[in-house]
Amino acid sequence: MTSSLGSTDAIRVAVSTVIFSLRSCADGDRLMLPLVRRTRDPHLDMWALPGGWLDLSENLDAAASRTLIETTALKPSHLEQLYTFGDVDRSPTRVISVVYWAMLRSDHVDAHRAVADAPENVEWFDVDALPALAFDHTSIVEYALWRLRNKVGYSTIAAGLLPDEFTLTELREVYETVLGRRLDPSNFRRLLEGAEELVATDSFRTGKHRPARLYRHEALSVQSDR
Amino acid sequence: MTSSLGSTDAIRVAVSTVIFSLRSCADGDRLMLPLVRRTRDPHLDMWALPGGWLDLSENLDAAASRTLIETTALKPSHLEQLYTFGDVDRSPTRVISVVYWAMLRSDHVDAHRAVADAPENVEWFDVDALPALAFDHTSIVEYALWRLRNKVGYSTIAAGLLPDEFTLTELREVYETVLGRRLDPSNFRRLLEGAEELVATDSFRTGKHRPARLYRHEALSVQSDR
Numbered sequence: 001m002t003s004s005l006g007s008t009d010a011i012r013v014a015v016s017t018v019i020f021s022l023r024s025c026a027d028g029d030r031l032m033l034p035l036v037r038r039t040r041d042p043h044l045d046m047w048a049l050p051g052g053w054l055d056l057s058e059n060l061d062a063a064a065s066r067t068l069i070e071t072t073a074l075k076p077s078h079l080e081q082l083y084t085f086g087d088v089d090r091s092p093t094r095v096i097s098v099v100y101w102a103m104l105r106s107d108h109v110d111a112h113r114a115v116a117d118a119p120e121n122v123e124w125f126d127v128d129a130l131p132a133l134a135f136d137h138t139s140i141v142e143y144a145l146w147r148l149r150n151k152v153g154y155s156t157i158a159a160g161l162l163p164d165e166f167t168l169t170e171l172r173e174v175y176e177t178v179l180g181r182r183l184d185p186s187n188f189r190r191l192l193e194g195a196e197e198l199v200a201t202d203s204f205r206t207g208k209h210r211p212a213r214l215y216r217h218e219a220l221s222v223q224s225d226r
Numbered sequence: 227m228t229s230s231l232g233s234t235d236a237i238r239v240a241v242s243t244v245i246f247s248l249r250s251c252a253d254g255d256r257l258m259l260p261l262v263r264r265t266r267d268p269h270l271d272m273w274a275l276p277g278g279w280l281d282l283s284e285n286l287d288a289a290a291s292r293t294l295i296e297t298t299a300l301k302p303s304h305l306e307q308l309y310t311f312g313d314v315d316r317s318p319t320r321v322i323s324v325v326y327w328a329m330l331r332s333d334h335v336d337a338h339r340a341v342a343d344a345p346e347n348v349e350w351f352d353v354d355a356l357p358a359l360a361f362d363h364t365s366i367v368e369y370a371l372w373r374l375r376n377k378v379g380y381s382t383i384a385a386g387l388l389p390d391e392f393t394l395t396e397l398r399e400v401y402e403t404v405l406g407r408r409l410d411p412s413n414f415r416r417l418l419e420g421a422e423e424l425v426a427t428d429s430f431r432t433g434k435h436r437p438a439r440l441y442r443h444e445a446l447s448v449q450s451d452r
Contacts, residue, residue, distance in 0.1 A: 010236045011282060013312075013322055056237060056320055060312035084310040084324050086239075086286035094282055096239055096322070098310050 011094045015064045016051030016137070018082065018101040018144040019074060022161050022177055023124070029177040030126050033141065035133070036071045037121040042092050043134035047125075049141070050074075051097070064100040072122050076102040078160075082144060090136040097135075101144055103160025128180075149179055167205050167212040168192060237320045241290045242277030242363070244308065244327040244370040245300060248387050248403055249350070255403040256352050259367070261359070262297045263347040268318050269360035273351075275367070276300075277323070290326040298348050302328040304386075308370060316362040323361075327370055329386025375405055393431050393438040394418060 022029045035047040052067035054060065064079050079100040086096040125131065127145060130138070161174050172188045192198055199218045204211040248255045261273040278293035280286065290305050305326040312322040351357065353371060356364070387400050398414045418424055425444045430437040 011239050011280060013237050013239065054237060054312070054322075057314055059314055060310065060322070081309060083307060084286065086280070086324065088283055088285055096280075096286070096324070098312065098322070 011096060013054040014051055014095050014097045015054055015060060015067055016049040016097050016099050016140065017064055017068045017079060018049060018099065018141060019068070019072075019076065019104055020101070020127075020144075020148065020161070021104040021124070022174065029173070030128075031177055032124045032126055034072050034074065034118075034122055034124050035131075036119075037123075038134055039121065046134040047123075047131045047137075048134040049099075049137045050122075054098070060098050061100075064098070068100075071119070073118050074104070076104055076160075078102060082147065083140075085136060085140060087136065097140075099140055099144075105161055105163065162217075165201060165203065165214040165216050167214060169212060171215070237322060239280040240277055240321050240323045241280055241286060241293055242275040242323050242325050242366065243290055243294045243305060244275060244325065244367060245294070245298075245302065245330055246327070246353075246370070246374065246387070247330040247350070248400065255399070256354075257403055258350045258352055260298050260300065260344075260348055260350050261357070262345075263349075264360055265347065272360040273349075273357045273363075274360040275325075275363045276348075280324070286324050287326075290324070294326075297345070299344050300330070302330055302386075304328060308373065309366075311362060311366060313362065323366075325366055325370075331387055331389065388443075391427060391429065391440040391442050393440060395438060397441070 019034055021032050023032045034050060036050050038044055038046050038048050050068050050071040052063070052070060054063045058066070060081070061079065064081075065075070068079070069075055079102045082099045082101040084096060084098045088094065090097075127141070130141065132138070133141070161178075162170065168189055169185070171192065172183055172185060175188070176183055197218045198215050201214045201216060203214040205214055245260055247258050249258045260276060262276050264270055264272050264274050276294050276297040278289070278296060280289045284292070286307070287305065290307075291301070294305070295301055305328045308325045308327040310322060310324045314320065316323075353367070356367065358364070359367065387404075388396065394415055395411070397418065398409055398411060401414070402409055423444045424441050427440045427442060429440040431440055
């Protein structure tokens with residue numbers, strides 16, 4: 001990529017979002033994210049993360065939420081700031097992108113739509129089968145996956161992929177999908193039962209199997225505690 | 227604070243840094259950070275975080291490092307991006323601040339100086355006795371402290387405050403200073419000995435007491451792995 005920077009050009013600020021969701025498939029759950037096909041240069045027709053320009057009179061969080069709705073019609077209840085990407089050569093002009101992310105339950109994707117349907121130029125992709133992306137968006141997705149896979153062991157970030165209440169087995173299956181490998185059930189139970197943010201409820205999931213205690217995540221509200 | 231935004235104004239991008247260090251005092255270690263007295267409006271003469279404007283042809287990491295050297299003469303080996311602050315009313319004009327942070331060992335502060343001495347308008351403050359800060363820098367420091375105190379339990383961020391090799395007692399004392407409370411030694415040992423990033427060496431600290439095994443942090447290099 002060549003740079004056409006001149007000293008009189010301004011630095012512009014954009015926001016982008018990485019939305020992860022689990023989709024049930026015949027061979028198990030898959031980790032997916034929505035991409036938007038670009039309708040203008042640069043990178044016309046390439047796939048890119050949802051996003052847009054920051055307005056002069058708009059906070060960063062509001063810009064992330066607005067541009068996500070405008071491009072994908074999705075409206076997650078909570079977007080968290082992930083990282084700001086600002087390398088000089090990441091775009092033909094100088095653009096700083098403040099990137100947000102969120103987890104969505106697949107059965108809530110429809111509920112998180114702000115308007116009727118997703119625009120035609122939006123598609124969901126398996127994170128393991130992404131097309132070539134515009135700008136440095138491949139690096140951004142790789143960073144988000146790295147953070148997700150490193151955080152998932154001790155954080156609440158994966159809770160967005162779960163119902164409000166869940167069994168330890170359901171939690172382990174989410175971890176297995178995100179990490180892409182099987183986890184030992186008894187080790188997992190021992191590790192997670194000691195986690196402060198995991199709260200045992202008085203309810204149980206009943207059915208064909210032995211009743212399983214339901215848990216919820218306590219610390220989700222901490223994410224907005226700044 | 228009043229806003230003088232006009233629609234033709236540009237959004238400007240700044241970088242700031244929060245540098246935490248432990249200083250030995252008569253009553254134990256204290257968590258300190260350097261501030262710079264402002265020499266121009268807005269907020270003339272108020273204390274502020276070290277920082278400056280992002281240059282058009284400069285990556286974010288480089289800008290953080292450069293402006294930290296220019297304002298404080300400090301050159302930590304590694305700056306990590308913390309968060310980007312962009313509220314509309316945080317400055318009289320529209321300014322997005324990408325904030326970096328680093329931990330410095332107090333006995334390394336001198337070694338991390340890029341030039342001879344710190345400029346006259348720099349002072350180190352106890353985080354529990356900060357002056358009024360310019361812009362939203364009080365909120366930024368509070369956020370950094372919140373992240374530090376929440377991350378310190380399971381992360382490598384506190385390792386920057388320690389020598390390359392350390393005993394579990396030394397590690398616990400750093401945690402106690404950062405968290406501002408005493409920790410139970412045996413609980414701490416049990417919790418930390420299981421941490422993947424904590425690697426037992428074959429060396430021991432000897433002296434008046436029973437020899438204590440030395441540990442090192444494995445995962446520090448992961449911080450730059452993106």
